[in-house]
Amino acid sequence: MSWVEGAAGSPYGVHNLPYGVFVQADRAPRIGVRIGDLVLDLDGAEAAGLILAGDALRQPTLNAFLALGQPQWTTVRRRIVELLTAQEHRPAVAPLLIPLDRVDLVLPFEVADYVDFYSSEQHAGNVGKIFRPGAAPLLPNWRHLPVGYHGRAGTVVVSGTPIVRPQGQRSTPDGPVYGPSTRLDIEAEVGFVVGVPSALGQRVPVADFAAHVFGVVLVNDWSARDIQAWEYQPLGPFLGKSFATSVSPWVVPLEALAEAWVPAPTQEPAVLDYLRDVPHLGLDLRLTVDWNGERVSEPPFEGMYWTPAQQLAHLTVNGAALRTGDLYASGTVSGPRRDQVGSFLELTWGGAEAVKLSDGSTRTFLLDGDTVRIGATAPGPDGTTVGLGEVAGTIAPAGPA
The missing domain is CATH 3.90.850.10 (Fumarylacetoacetase-like, C-terminal domain)
Incomplete structure (x- = not known):
């Protein structure tokens, strides 16, 4: 069960966690993951040392993360679930949650073919x-x-x-x-x-x-x-x-x-x-x-x-x-x-x-x-x-x- 308000019963709870890329104000595009009606700033999470992905989550598209492969996808997903469910992480993670109505979503990956x-x-x-x-x-x-x-x-x-x-x-x-x-x-x-x-x-x-x-x-x-x-x-x-x-x-x-x-x-x-x-x-x-x-x-x-x-x-x-x-x-x-x-x-x-x-x-x-x-x-x-x-x-x- 996630401590994030609105996540329980949502089709975007911790069982889902889809990835996207968002922009906010004048900041560059950032990778995020959806939880309820919020987006978790994964760029900020990796910058703070909460997630380790070799800076793949600090890029303007998902491509670098996509290239890491299944073992790393699974490791990062499990860590995100942990961050969003364990109360001990709430103080560090809560400031990285942004309401969806305050961001614009852009093309999440650079399409190759x-x-x-x-x-x-x-x-x-x-x-x-x-x-x-x-x-x-x-x-x-x-x-x-x-x-x-x-x-x-x-x-x-x-x-x-x-x-x-x-x-x-x-x-x-x-x-x-x-x-x-x-x-x-x-x-x-x-x-x-x-x-x-x-x-x-x-x-x-x-x-x-x-x-x-x-x-x-x-x-x-x-x-x-x-x-x-x-x-x-x-x-x-x-x-x-x-x-x-x-x-x-x-x-x-x-x-x-x-x-x-x-x-x-x-x-x-x-x-x-x-x-x-x-x-x-x-x-x-x-x-x-x-x-x-x-x-x-x-x-x-x-x-x-x-x-x-x-x-x-x-x-x-x-x-x-x-x-x-x-x-x-x-x-x-x-x-x-x-x-x-x-x-x-x-x-x-x-x-x-x-x-x-x-x-x-x-x-x-x-x-x-x-x-x-x-x-x-x-x-x-x-x-x-x-x-x-x-x-x-x-x-x-x-x-x-």
């Missing part, structure tokens, strides 16, 4: 039906490997960053035209943050997932569906997705999700040996999607066909190196029901079925001024809940042509 997968059978099937009516919903390779694409690390932004409506080419009956996207969409996803790198030419087996991946963030992979539909054949996503990808400001350590692992869906046909993960486990994460403050969907992550460990193994099977700060995302999370889908493409069935919001307005895709918030929780120890925070963004008008 960004990869996005396509791992929900329900989402892939829905998209296939919408984009390729009359054809098989899933392409022949889909059940054999985790389909993905290499995204743009430089446009990964922290939650709350305005999303400027992208412009580009889109198809019309009279030929291609240029202008702002008219079918701007979301993709509710879960991202995995790599800490320990791997050498070029080295494959990372599924069993080594936890030795390389530090933790989890929420992701909104904003998508311009009209730009995407015109450009994606034959090489896949490009400008329809690379304009912005939002991530939540808190990185939840894998250690905080120990109680959230559940059996993943059975895979048929059997996967190739390098993708065989035993036990075959996914995460019981429960996502929420709010459109202008109204709950429109609750996607279940536990039904994802391809697991995070399989995604990492496939990402490196050709010898591609991992780097500290790599981010790979799950792909859109969708369940079997319409109120469980993770994109508005599916929610409105390609724009054919408008959604009516509580203020009486209707939507198919995003309008300027719309705000989308994606949240998630997971089961924790002894009936607790682990909060993953939220990733939010508001659509700003397109800039000059």
Whole structure:
């Protein structure tokens, strides 16, 4: 039990302790960990000798700490729990606790590379039906490997960053035209943050997932569906997705999700040996999607066909190196029901079925001024809940042509 006021019963108690980076007044960015509605200044804690991490917690991003590896992650986590639960540490630690409403949260790590997968059978099937009516919903390779694409690390932004409506080419009956996207969409996803790198030419087996991946963030992979539909054949996503990808400001350590692992869906046909993960486990994460403050969907992550460990193994099977700060995302999370889908493409069935919001307005895709918030929780120890925070963004008008 933590001595910190408000920590008991919070989804951000000592069973969670997500890491982030914050700024306050004119001070440089500092690493912190969330406890209740407070942030513990880990820069100050290491400077005071309360935590030993080789100055990795005194940096402006999490990257140096991420690179330390699992033994050090565990040691530091245990020390933070001790500082926040033992009364003897209260006099030294209490002055380092800052209310969240007095800080601004920034991108917690420097993103090295960004990869996005396509791992929900329900989402892939829905998209296939919408984009390729009359054809098989899933392409022949889909059940054999985790389909993905290499995204743009430089446009990964922290939650709350305005999303400027992208412009580009889109198809019309009279030929291609240029202008702002008219079918701007979301993709509710879960991202995995790599800490320990791997050498070029080295494959990372599924069993080594936890030795390389530090933790989890929420992701909104904003998508311009009209730009995407015109450009994606034959090489896949490009400008329809690379304009912005939002991530939540808190990185939840894998250690905080120990109680959230559940059996993943059975895979048929059997996967190739390098993708065989035993036990075959996914995460019981429960996502929420709010459109202008109204709950429109609750996607279940536990039904994802391809697991995070399989995604990492496939990402490196050709010898591609991992780097500290790599981010790979799950792909859109969708369940079997319409109120469980993770994109508005599916929610409105390609724009054919408008959604009516509580203020009486209707939507198919995003309008300027719309705000989308994606949240998630997971089961924790002894009936607790682990909060993953939220990733939010508001659509700003397109800039000059």
